[in-house]
Amino acid sequence: MTKPLEGIKIIDFTHVQAGPACTQLLAWFGADVVKVERPGSGDVTRTQLRDIPDVDALYFTMLNSNKKSLTLDTKKPEGKEVLTKLIKESDVLVENFGPGALDRMGFSWDTIRELNPKMIVASVKGFSDGHHYDDLKVYENVAQCAGGAASTTGFWDGPPTVSAAALGDSNTGMHLAIGILTALMGRQKTGKGQRVAVSMQDSVLNLCRVKLRDQQRLDRLGYLEEYPQYPHGEFSDVVPRGGNAGGGGQPGWVLKCKGWETDPNAYIYFTIQGHAWAPICRALGKPEWIEDPHYATPQARQPHIFDIFNTIEQWLADKTKFEAVDILRKFDIPCSPVLSMKEIANDPSLRASGTITEVPHKERGTYLTVGSPIKFSDLKPEVTASPLLGEHTDEVLASLGYSNEDIARLREAQAV
Ligand code: CAO
Numbered sequence: 001m002t003k004p005l006e007g008i009k010i011i012d013f014t015h016v017q018a019g020p021a022c023t024q025l026l027a028w029f030g031a032d033v034v035k036v037e038r039p040g041s042g043d044v045t046r047t048q049l050r051d052i053p054d055v056d057a058l059y060f061t062m063l064n065s066n067k068k069s070l071t072l073d074t075k076k077p078e079g080k081e082v083l084t085k086l087i088k089e090s091d092v093l094v095e096n097f098g099p100g101a102l103d104r105m106g107f108s109w110d111t112i113r114e115l116n117p118k119m120i121v122a123s124v125k126g127f128s129d130g131h132h133y134d135d136l137k138v139y140e141n142v143a144q145c146a147g148g149a150a151s152t153t154g155f156w157d158g159p160p161t162v163s164a165a166a167l168g169d170s171n172t173g174m175h176l177a178i179g180i181l182t183a184l185m186g187r188q189k190t191g192k193g194q195r196v197a198v199s200m201q202d203s204v205l206n207l208c209r210v211k212l213r214d215q216q217r218l219d220r221l222g223y224l225e226e227y228p229q230y231p232h233g234e235f236s237d238v239v240p241r242g243g244n245a246g247g248g249g250q251p252g253w254v255l256k257c258k259g260w261e262t263d264p265n266a267y268i269y270f271t272i273q274g275h276a277w278a279p280i281c282r283a284l285g286k287p288e289w290i291e292d293p294h295y296a297t298p299q300a301r302q303p304h305i306f307d308i309f310n311t312i313e314q315w316l317a318d319k320t321k322f323e324a325v326d327i328l329r330k331f332d333i334p335c336s337p338v339l340s341m342k343e344i345a346n347d348p349s350l351r352a353s354g355t356i357t358e359v360p361h362k363e364r365g366t367y368l369t370v371g372s373p374i375k376f377s378d379l380k381p382e383v384t385a386s387p388l389l390g391e392h393t394d395e396v397l398a399s400l401g402y403s404n405e406d407i408a409r410l411r412e413a414q415a416v
Pocket of ligand 1: 037039096125
């Protein structure tokens with residue numbers, strides 16, 4: 001089967017997580033992704049948090065599948081010469097260096113588009129160009145704090161809290177992938193490349209859109225009816241942390257199930273959808289609540305929503321999270337067990353869909369990774385192992401027209 005991005009050549013100048021997540025996705029869909037890494041060391045994640053001595057860490061293998069690795073010192077003249085050739089022959093260059101690094105290397109946007117007017121140059125930075133923090137280097141949690149996620153996550157009596165989900169890193173990479181694909185579509189019409197820039201702050205904020213909604217509602221009304229602070233607690237002038245409250249029009253909470261005293265994940269998330277109130281009451285064995293004026297409408301329920309959750313927890317006390325969901329699903333109640341990473345790793349449905357997949361690797365044996373979360377009717381993205389450092393250096397150099405003697409010269413100069 002021909003993959004949709006086959007023939008698209010990508011220079012992958014990315015490292016750590018935000019950039020590699022983007023180029024990995026494009027590689028799954030068929031792009032020819034050449035990861036350019038510093039000779040001798042490569043992407044820092046190759047060695048970070050290693051679980052097997054001298055073998056590429058999972059941090060690296062799980063973000064760099066389906067790519068080739070070319071070692072190249074792009075600060076040496078010989079390395080610049082190779083990069084120049086690559087730029088002339090490629091469609092996209094993706095990078096997430098610290099601010100200004102590509103310019104300092106001698107490959108500004110103006111230089112690149114002169115070399116190849118069709119080139120798309122895609123960048124991740126912590127903050128957008130011209131932002132008063134645009135000189136800062138940024139990692140995941142910094143972005144979560146700058147993008148509004150941390151101030152609105154956690155419990156009201158605790159500090160701002162970061163999420164385990166990579167809102168700053170992989171999420172930004174996904175935004176960048178959309179930008180790259182858009183620029184490729186644009187190029188089909190204009191014949192010209194362009195710069196695509198995504199900041200981590202902006203990408204986090206894009207996911208916190210509903211919190212900006214809430215700030216405006218709070219400014220106007222002075223309260224937010226779906227937050228646990230309503231109606232008994234206090235609101236200040238900023239969106240508070242709402243614990244596990246549902247973010248939309250339907251209240252929800254994380255509720256204890258059988259075994260919660262010893263199992264940190266013996267919980268379900270339970271949602272009370274307005275129109276599902278009658279089924280909820282029937283599922284709980286509380287049919288009298290259906291017509292009771294203290295319970296019948298969302299407005300009537302809100303002042304004692306935590307009493308309702310307590311009653312549901314009593315019902316859950318003799319049920320495991322899986323048993324509870326199996327009952328509640330029959331009543332059309334939106335809910336889920338709180339799944340641990342161990343449960344996710346062994347989930348037969350996730351394995352069957354390819355979302356959790358096993359990948360054989362030359363040095364570490366088989367490891368688990370997250371496959372494509374995007375499913376197609378005519379494409380089944382196949383996940384192949386991440387490359388060893390410099391595994392494809394000779395192959396890529398040969399494809400650029402370098403002879404064995406030339407390659408020996410580059411090695412002599414320690415440029416590859
Ligand atoms: N050959 C020669 N030099 C290379 C090279 C290569 N193949 N690859 C990288 N370098 C050089 C860069 O040119 C840069 O040189 P100068 O700063 O001297 O000009 C140097 O390596 C350091 O690059 P860096 O600033 O990107 O790396 P860092 O470890 O200091 O910072 C990070 C890491 C992630 C904080 C920074 O890259 C950054 O802010 N990136 C943008 C935001 C981002 O993507 N963050 C998410 C990372 S995932 O959590």
